[in-house]
Amino acid sequence: LPTTVYRGKRDFDRLLIKGGRIVNDDQSFHADIYMEDGLIKQIGDNLIVPGGVKTIEANGKMVIPGGIDIHTHFQMPYRGTTTVDDFNQGSKAALAGGTTMIVDHVIPEPGTSLMEAYDQWRQWADEKTCCDYSLHVDITHWNDSVKQEVDNLIKEKGVNSFHVYMAYKDYYQMSNSELYEVFTFLAERGGIAQVHAENGEIIAEEQARMLQMGITGPEGHVLSRPEELEAEAVFRAITIASQTNCPLYVTRVMSKSAADIISQARKKGNVVFGEPITASLGTDGTHYWSKNWAKAASFVTSPPLSPDPTTPDYLNTLLSSGDLSVTGSAHCTFSVAQKAIGKDDFTQIPEGVNGVEERMALIWDKAVTTGKMDENMFVAVTSTNAAKILNLYPRKGRIAVGSDADLVIWDTDSIRTITAKTHNSAAEYNVFEGMELRGAPLVVICQGKIVLEDGNLHATSGVGRFIPCSPFPDFAYKRVKARKQLAVLRAVPRGMYDGPVSEFSMSRGGTPSASARTSPTKQPVRNLHQSGFSLAGPPTPDDVPIRPAGRRIVVPPGGRSNITSLS
Amino acid sequence: MSGSGFQGKNSIPHLTNERLLIKGGRVVNDDQSFYADVYIEDGLIKQVGENLVVPGGVKVIEANGRMVIPGGIDVNTCLMKPFLGTQPVDDFLQGTKAAIAGGTTMIIDHVTPQPEDSLLEAFERWQEAADKKACCDYSLHVDIPQWNESVKYELELLVQEKGVNSFQVYMAYKDVYQMTDSQLYEAFSFLKQLGAVVLVHAENGDLIAQEQRKILGMGITGPEGHPLSRPEELEAEAVFRAITLGNRVNCPVYITKVMSKSAADTITQARRKGSVVFGEPITASLATDGSHYWSKNWAKAAAYVTSPPLSPDPTTPDHLHTLLACGDLQVVGSSHCAYSTSQKAVGKDDFTLIPEGTNGVEERMSFVWDKAVAMGKMDENQFVAVTSTNAAKIFNLYPRKGRIAVGSDADIVIWDPDSVKTITAKLQQSASEYNIFEGLECRGAPAMVLSQGRVVYEDGNLQTQQGTGRFIPRKPFPDYAYQRVKFRNQVKCVDFQNGVTRGIYDGPVYDVIPTPKYITPAPSAKTSPTSHQPPPIRNLHQSNFSLSGAQIDDNVPRRSGHRIVAPPGGRSNITSLG
Helix, strand or coil: CCCCCCCCCCCCCCEEEEEEEEECCCCEEEEEEEEECCEEEEEECCCCCCCCCEEEECCCCEEEECEEEEEECCCCEECCEECCCCHHHHHHHHHHCCEEEEEEEECCCCCCCHHHHHHHHHHHHHHHCCCEEEEEEECCCCCHHHHHHHHHHHHHCCCCEEEEECCCCCCCCCCHHHHHHHHHHHHHHCCEEEEECCCHHHHHHHHHHHHHCCCCCCHHHHHHCCHHHHHHHHHHHHHHHHHHCCCEEEEEECCHHHHHHHHHHHHCCCCEEEEEEHHHHHCCHHHHHCCCHHHHHHCCCCCCCCCCCCHHHHHHHHHHHCCCCCCECCECCCCHHHHHHHCCCHHHCCCCECCCCCHHHHHHHHHHCCCCCCHHHHHHHHHHHHHHHCCCCCCCCCCCCCCECCEEEEEEEEEEECCCCCCCCCCCCCCCCCCEEEEEEEEEEECCEEEEECCEECCCCCCCCECCCCCCCHHHHHHHHHHHHHCCCCCCCCCCCCCCCCCCCCCCCCCCCHHHCCCCCCCCCCCHHHCCCCCCCCCCHHHHHHCCCHHHHHCCCCCHHHHHCCC | CCCCCCCCCCCCCCCCCCEEEEEEEEEECCCCEEEEEEEEECCEEEEEECCCCCCCCCEEEECCCCEEEECEEEEEECCCCCECCECCCCCHHHHHHHHHHCCEEEEEEEECCCCCCCHHHHHHHHHHHHHHHCCCEEEEEEECCCCCHHHHHHHHHHHHHCCCCEEEEECCCCCCCCCCHHHHHHHHHHHHHHCCEEEEECCCHHHHHHHHHHHHHCCCCCCCHHHHHCCHHHHHHHHHHHHHHHHHHCCCEEEEEECCHHHHHHHHHHHHCCCCEEEEEEHHHHHCCHHHHHCCCHHHHHHCCCCCCCCCCCCHHHHHHHHHHCCCCCCCECCECCCCHHHHHHHCCCHHHCCCCECCCCCHHHHHHHHHHCCCCCCHHHHHHHHHHHHHHHCCCCCCCCCCCCCCECCEEEEEEEEEEECCCCCCCCCCCCCCCCCCEEEEEEEEEEECCEEEEECCEECCCCCCCCECCCCCCCHHHHHHHHHHHHHHHHHHHCCCCCCCCCCCCCCCCCCCCCCCCCCCCCCCCHHHCCCCCCCHHHCCCCCCCCCCCCCCCCCCHHHHHCCCCCHHHHHCCC
């Protein structure tokens, strides 16, 4: 086998997994899987396969679709430095944890070209990634040229999800009007609007207050970003999305209140997806008060981990019930020295936690072994739902004939202790340090090749392919399309109003001059009989049948609010 | 003399020296009902009880077992709110007459200065007009049209010297009155220090502006464009945001004009979590709905235009009454702001220009009675609470107003629960041509109204006197809103004292280009990580962190529950009592 594989000239293994239990998001069943050329070719019992095929005995263990980590920040530039896990290191960690595809965020500096940033990220990822990947593009400013670029990215570059910020005042943050425009545009083009939901304005005020009180350590981070501000922004984002009839995806659901808002909105019929991350599912914000500055700083991420220790359990519950839809890791690791940029001012601490490697095991341990979630739901939240949102289903996220041969033989009984000493990330700290997790990948197959076996990782840098995502994913857009057809607004046909009109000073928006207190001038010649209204109290005759009947009211012409509140 | 607290003025004739005895009535306060006589002198209630010893020659009113309740307080009227230079048709005279005819003996009007206007001057203009014309006692809210330094000074003056303890801020009306979240935060913080109640007009103005443009672009110019461009979700969103700000700043928040189920539900949920928030539905939202915006009669449809708009959902009034009955909403206003049809017609070709406002000051109490008490949702004591007592408490007028007790002002209504009338513009006191409740039948009405100890309404006849209304000054820090806030303040302060004390971090620090945060770093500045080498002389043993996975506080047991439940300064826990 060649050690370096070039794109287009791949030599794929032929593999047979025998005696496994295939677990998809809808069902589990015993069957063998035959793979060739990186694709699943056959599924069933007693398959007829060519000779000399490498066979893996699954011995009844679970075979699941490889995980999709829908939120990573590998090799992310930050103020002249770069996160310590590049696409190689990061995707290795992903594979070690059973994740065979990642979706990274392209973050253009405000004012710079989205397309250039996209090309840059593509270049970095193509060079180094060991597993397939896709990209989200963050919209960090909004104008007509950005619009054009977003359009091109959707149509030609295989990006269908764009991230906007409600926080980071005077930097990434967008106003409500801009959000409205972005969402409207994405809804037309079939994109998914992802939001970083925190109220940046109030955060700025609170940060100033904390610093003024002399709180400069990492605890200031969580104190200045209480979970209410997350919930508020989530609520606002949902409102805007509902107005614009655009599917919404809330990245990094970190608190109970934010999760509750999402679940309430879903119950009212809003098309909204929530993404808790490994950190919010596995640990909490009490560590911000650690006496060890470096440890406390390693937990700094935004929105912050909630100091409420019941949060992880709660989020796992909502994930199990389907109120939260997908899990990411938001893996974004900085070294202690990098974090120490903010040693005297918590607002300067680079934000990000690890989690790409621990994601699947953590959910298995916290949700499946506790009996909250079944194995099918586990597959849904770690892989299938993400594939559906990205419009990659069933190529990814499912074990089926024709799907990519990204799969994992999952060992439900293996117990590992998480520690920075043995993790695959380059970071010195691991926010899950010391945690004992049950469940781990035994064998990982990526693009039809074995990359993890017997505890040994055989990842190859640069084999990861960019997987283009197409717009209008059914999972999000089917409902949106149906609503669009309903939401046609009509004007009420009325006769022209021809009654008297008050004189007024037309300075709307400015100060009406105080002198302009006019007397209502009546038009000199006016025939009341031809007028559609009368000054007298009793309603005009044509008025009577118009008092709408109940049916009329329930679906008023274009009563959009009713369409989105299905209750 | 007329009542204490009579401020400085004025030239009105003495009207309040009548002595009156209400005999045989059932006194209904917000906490209890009992049979007693009420003796009134000099505009004050002097005695309450049975077999009172009163001077001879006193005029006696036989209540014959009917309810004797504190006069209503309408917390939201706009009798002088200019719109593009014109004034509403109901001024302080017409408006207060209508109030009294409906059993309301005090109004709190909104002073609505334009951006750039002086708040103080506007306040004085309002006060002057009201002193000349008002027929019942009044007080004033002041709206803050924009936020800046000079406003602060005026607010301080208004609170400390002018007897204003409530100010309204706007989350809607983009580019006119609307404040940003940062400004709201500052305004809330400042008003809290002054001990004022923050009134919020809660609608998301940014989104409304977008929707208005969209709706006009579709060729919809009639009044139906108004609710279409202001869906109730935008109201609920703003309510949620206002409450979040209130929690952050630890400041009481009062939502004016609760018009929709979703907004009311948001308030309810926040109260369940311990937020200090009050909700004010108005006569219109309690008695009618937004289906009329689709009327073929333009003038009629336009008469319903107010913001937030009436909800097209016909179950809204019933829902709001239920919440009012259970205490989740606290007070009822009318937001009475009557414009004539010709004034409304300013917006005949563009719904965004229709002056906003509906009637309701006269119908307010009757509708609450009809739709809540007569339906068995609410008892008579809660009726008194939501129409009068709660308002007096929130705005620090209690027990002078809002209660029948010795020493309180003699603003009293004898209520007839059985009277049935049909609302029509022909018989109303308001000068507007349309009544949005036209044709609705309503049970319950005042039989007699006493204002300042004088009979001003009896058996359908008004005996009001222009200019008798006094300005009632209000002190800051009303207990009803601020007691909890004060305690929470103390809790918070104590918590913040113990921030984490740590050794100084002396490990390696990455060199960053000295650009201030949030300024675009030059793209050329991709530096090599030079500072990965530790500084030359560093003693790891003195450092309290280590680069290995093992951590210095590994042996410290995980923070116990109690620390977490109230983390230092964990303010969110203070407001989420649940």
